[in-house]
Amino acid sequence: MRIEVINTGSELLLGGTLNTHAAWFGRELFALGLRISRQTTVPDGEPIREAIGEALARADVLLVTGGLGPTSDDLTREITAEVMGIGLITDQAALRSIEDFFAHRGRPMAQANLKQALVPVGADVLPNPNGTAPGVYVPPRLNGRSHCAVFLLPGPPRELYPMFHAEVVPRLRALAGIDFPPGMLTLRFTGIGESDFHQGIDDRLACIAGLEFGYCAHIGEVELRLIGTPEAIRSARNLAVETFHENLISEDGATMEETVVRLLNERGFTLASAESCTGGLIANRITDVPGASAVFTHGFVTYANSAKISLLHVSPADLETHGAVSEPVVRQMADGALMASGADIAVAISGIAGPDGGTPEKPVGTAWLALAARGAETATQKIHQPRNRHDFKLAASQAALEMVRRHLLSGSGTSA
Amino acid sequence: MRIEVINTGSELLLGGTLNTHAAWFGRELFALGLRISRQTTVPDGEPIREAIGEALARADVLLVTGGLGPTSDDLTREITAEVMGIGLITDQAALRSIEDFFAHRGRPMAQANLKQALVPVGADVLPNPNGTAPGVYVPPRLNGRSHCAVFLLPGPPRELYPMFHAEVVPRLRALAGIDFPPGMLTLRFTGIGESDFHQGIDDRLACIAGLEFGYCAHIGEVELRLIGTPEAIRSARNLAVETFHENLISEDGATMEETVVRLLNERGFTLASAESCTGGLIANRITDVPGASAVFTHGFVTYANSAKISLLHVSPADLETHGAVSEPVVRQMADGALMASGADIAVAISGIAGPDGGTPEKPVGTAWLALAARGAETATQKIHQPRNRHDFKLAASQAALEMVRRHLLSGSGTSA
Numbered sequence: 001m002r003i004e005v006i007n008t009g010s011e012l013l014l015g016g017t018l019n020t021h022a023a024w025f026g027r028e029l030f031a032l033g034l035r036i037s038r039q040t041t042v043p044d045g046e047p048i049r050e051a052i053g054e055a056l057a058r059a060d061v062l063l064v065t066g067g068l069g070p071t072s073d074d075l076t077r078e079i080t081a082e083v084m085g086i087g088l089i090t091d092q093a094a095l096r097s098i099e100d101f102f103a104h105r106g107r108p109m110a111q112a113n114l115k116q117a118l119v120p121v122g123a124d125v126l127p128n129p130n131g132t133a134p135g136v137y138v139p140p141r142l143n144g145r146s147h148c149a150v151f152l153l154p155g156p157p158r159e160l161y162p163m164f165h166a167e168v169v170p171r172l173r174a175l176a177g178i179d180f181p182p183g184m185l186t187l188r189f190t191g192i193g194e195s196d197f198h199q200g201i202d203d204r205l206a207c208i209a210g211l212e213f214g215y216c217a218h219i220g221e222v223e224l225r226l227i228g229t230p231e232a233i234r235s236a237r238n239l240a241v242e243t244f245h246e247n248l249i250s251e252d253g254a255t256m257e258e259t260v261v262r263l264l265n266e267r268g269f270t271l272a273s274a275e276s277c278t279g280g281l282i283a284n285r286i287t288d289v290p291g292a293s294a295v296f297t298h299g300f301v302t303y304a305n306s307a308k309i310s311l312l313h314v315s316p317a318d319l320e321t322h323g324a325v326s327e328p329v330v331r332q333m334a335d336g337a338l339m340a341s342g343a344d345i346a347v348a349i350s351g352i353a354g355p356d357g358g359t360p361e362k363p364v365g366t367a368w369l370a371l372a373a374r375g376a377e378t379a380t381q382k383i384h385q386p387r388n389r390h391d392f393k394l395a396a397s398q399a400a401l402e403m404v405r406r407h408l409l410s411g412s413g414t415s416a
Numbered sequence: 417m418r419i420e421v422i423n424t425g426s427e428l429l430l431g432g433t434l435n436t437h438a439a440w441f442g443r444e445l446f447a448l449g450l451r452i453s454r455q456t457t458v459p460d461g462e463p464i465r466e467a468i469g470e471a472l473a474r475a476d477v478l479l480v481t482g483g484l485g486p487t488s489d490d491l492t493r494e495i496t497a498e499v500m501g502i503g504l505i506t507d508q509a510a511l512r513s514i515e516d517f518f519a520h521r522g523r524p525m526a527q528a529n530l531k532q533a534l535v536p537v538g539a540d541v542l543p544n545p546n547g548t549a550p551g552v553y554v555p556p557r558l559n560g561r562s563h564c565a566v567f568l569l570p571g572p573p574r575e576l577y578p579m580f581h582a583e584v585v586p587r588l589r590a591l592a593g594i595d596f597p598p599g600m601l602t603l604r605f606t607g608i609g610e611s612d613f614h615q616g617i618d619d620r621l622a623c624i625a626g627l628e629f630g631y632c633a634h635i636g637e638v639e640l641r642l643i644g645t646p647e648a649i650r651s652a653r654n655l656a657v658e659t660f661h662e663n664l665i666s667e668d669g670a671t672m673e674e675t676v677v678r679l680l681n682e683r684g685f686t687l688a689s690a691e692s693c694t695g696g697l698i699a700n701r702i703t704d705v706p707g708a709s710a711v712f713t714h715g716f717v718t719y720a721n722s723a724k725i726s727l728l729h730v731s732p733a734d735l736e737t738h739g740a741v742s743e744p745v746v747r748q749m750a751d752g753a754l755m756a757s758g759a760d761i762a763v764a765i766s767g768i769a770g771p772d773g774g775t776p777e778k779p780v781g782t783a784w785l786a787l788a789a790r791g792a793e794t795a796t797q798k799i800h801q802p803r804n805r806h807d808f809k810l811a812a813s814q815a816a817l818e819m820v821r822r823h824l825l826s827g828s829g830t831s832a
Contacts, residue, residue, distance in 0.1 A: 287695025
């Protein structure tokens, strides 16, 4: 089955927006045992016509994203119908759901949104609970010009991803005659890099029959993707987990913050954070997890020294003598957060995010971390992650969450 | 001049690697006044043939990346020459430079690298000081099958980028006869959507000669992109800014948080935040901006009611009577943050991020916001953004930052 993807959007070709859809489709289709034969990006509007016409002549399945909005440069719907030789009609159910979308938000529906309810005659409307643009599926039998099945999908990821899973995947399965996709397991590790896998287990993974594997490195973590038969996946999983068990965050796709919230819940502990250089990112990541309110109580973003003193009772003398990025200060931040919050565990961080503020002794990328817990010695750790400001914050927050994760796994020194 | 880009590489279609070349080429070419008409991604090896053959028939300039390496699936050089009807010969200068590359690193050259010195007869060899694969330029006159000029370029950015600037740009300028590139301006708005533009100014923008425009919607903001002659851009900019002046965040690509930090700096004010449902995201966004430490002092993430009481002195009785998501509570959060921090302005938010915790009176997506400033009445506002947890946090943080931005622009009630 030849599958092509067309992403529409002038912003993708002007370079202001990175095309993340292409890689996302690649991963999603691969999980179904399918591959993309070609991916094309074209500007909004008329240039779509040529690309869609050519793809219809080559492909069995065509996935098109973008251009379903209400404005004058949103022409995917109209052009695709024209190229396929099918008329457009207003779908009443689609119209009602667009009206509902606006009514639900207490906003009037603009005239421009009316055209979003237009669909090729006989096509399936794919509901979009997260936006106004419904998707469209034109089955091969309706397509007068080729044997190609066509999906028109919205561009924004928050609309595209749920629609893909709910509406596209079942139809792709039927088109491809897929029963059991090969299994896929993604293991998430921290504290090691791709090269550790290369040196540690790469050769042995390559010897497992029926296995495909790959790595994907992010800041502060690396994913090992295993695809194949259940036996092959089990062998590979055991090998990877035995070799790097201390570094395993999850086997079910759970993120670091989801894992930390789960462990806190399981152990009945509460957490507080005291952040300087990460500026709220630790708290933000934890509160991204539904149900975090049961385990996360207080977050202190003590960006100014005065905040460290007044909220966390850090000693002004130590701030003066050792500086804000130092072991004594971060230790007092963790101890102070534990006391002020009444939580069971407090994690603290202070560092130099840059681009300014570095010194020869404490270059940009330096951070001190501390973890305080009831009935335990306060632990500290120094890291050096010389990256841009955004990536440094992410790496530093990851190190702090990893400190909490290891503490929770060690089972030491905290009484519920 | 019609320019197409073909990126080769199976990893791009399997989703493990994000295609950043497409956006990079878009920006580089735009700076020269050129646009990409189409970008295509194909797997390594034979699938390249079809895509290159088709592009040669359409394009004036074809830029191909990848597949110039030494391994068996690196076939770009061979396939392109074949499709163009030109033979390959070993270029002695290219061969020497590959040998030098290895000698310089004290490593023996593998037999496989020999083929990297093959170039189409009569083509220019583009030196690669950063790798073994030289680039290739086939001028239109050599191309037996079309009028298209073809560049074959290495895939790794550290090799591609310098080669593009040194070798490709001068040839593109000559091909295009470039003098002055057109201008581009991106205006960023908040509080209005794409359909407001459609109803408000779309028709009038379409009447401006020499103008191309487009919209790109994000959560809590929308970008208007203007491309064209300086006069056309000026007219369009004036129209958009006059119509939606209150909603304009920036004219220079600055984000909401960058704009808020800039305004705080200009006015010499400091800011504190008191967050419940956004869980630190407001603080995190502000501290993403370099230099935020000069204006942002304290962030309170008061996720638990006990934190609202102990850190911000919210009345337990009001929490009991009105609930945490209520005007009295959020007002006290802002007032408490202002007092506890000593900052000039404090913004506070409390809402229901979901997925649980909603009620008929306060459904998921409801939030109350407050802004307190020295010498001013504390202002409050209610929003309803029924979205998933992640998007709700983003939309709610945007509303809070917008409250601060409007306050700073109004110039009222704060003394430096």
